[in-house]
Amino acid sequence: xxxVTQAQTEISVVEKEDVTLDCVYETRDTTYYLFWYKxxxxxxxxxxxxxxxxxxxxxxxxxxxxxxxxxxxxxxFTITASQVVDSAVYFCALSEGSWTDKLIFGxxxxxQVFP
Amino acid sequence: EPEVTQxxxxxxxxxxxxxxxxxxxxxxxxxFYWYRQILGQKVEFLVSFYNNEISEKSEIFDDQFSVERxxxxxxxxxxxxxxxxxSAMYFCASSELVPEAFFGQxxxxxxx
Numbered sequence: 357x358x359x360v361t362q363a364q365t366e367i368s369v370v371e372k373e374d375v376t377l378d379c380v381y382e383t384r385d386t387t388y389y390l391f392w393y394k395x396x397x398x399x400x401x402x403x404x405x406x407x408x409x410x411x412x413x414x415x416x417x418x419x420x421x422x423x424x425x426x427x428x429x430x431x432x433f434t435i436t437a438s439q440v441v442d443s444a445v446y447f448c449a450l451s452e453g454s455w456t457d458k459l460i461f462g463x464x465x466x467x468q469v470f471p
Numbered sequence: 472e473p474e475v476t477q478x479x480x481x482x483x484x485x486x487x488x489x490x491x492x493x494x495x496x497x498x499x500x501x502x503f504y505w506y507r508q509i510l511g512q513k514v515e516f517l518v519s520f521y522n523n524e525i526s527e528k529s530e531i532f533d534d535q536f537s538v539e540r541x542x543x544x545x546x547x548x549x550x551x552x553x554x555x556x557x558s559a560m561y562f563c564a565s566s567e568l569v570p571e572a573f574f575g576q577x578x579x580x581x582x583x
Contacts, residue, residue: 461514
């Protein structure tokens with residue numbers, strides 16, 4: 357069965373520190389997609405990235421980077437030089453590319469960035 | 472940029488009352504979803520909808536829940552007789568090129 361584990365419940369850092377949010381997934385499918393969403397205090401879910409299982413290339417977008425490793429079933433997210441505005445709950449999610457393509461979310465990591 | 476719109480943003484209802492949560496998906500999207508997030512917990516899949524019928528539903532989506540696409544633009548979630556444990560944030564999502572879900576801003580439902 358599919359499962360997403362975000363072992364870090366809460367992380368606190370000081371502004372300008374780098375921080376990595378861990379995500380480990382379980383799936384039996386060879387075709388699947390991984391996502392990261394940001395949920396700021398206002399509550400909405402903001403899409404950050406999608407990755408498919410055939411593309412293990414790491415991605416960088418500004419201060420954000422993602423490290424996808426199939427060998428360890430991990431899809432970790434790093435914020436470089438964190439800012440107070442990065443404070444939010446971050447969710448990792450998995451979709452197995454089935455007909456319904458529902459997302460299975462992890463429990464989220466609350467990131468607090470202090471000035 | 473097109474977006475998924477949900478109304479209302481917050482609804483308070485008495486236990487046992489029926490509520491309808493409304494969503495306007497992105498216009499050319501074909502797949503629609505409802506998710507639920509109990510306060511402080513993870514986001515959970517409720518139901519997916521395609522071609523005017525339910526594609527999949529979770530065990531949470533029992534007989535108290537129903538979904539409908541009454542016209543070409545709206546997608547609704549109805550809870551027939553609300554319970555205290557239905558209090559949560561409900562997110563609507565839609566997608567075109569599966570799988571990629573665009574989420575609405577959510578409706579916070581409070582059952583008192």
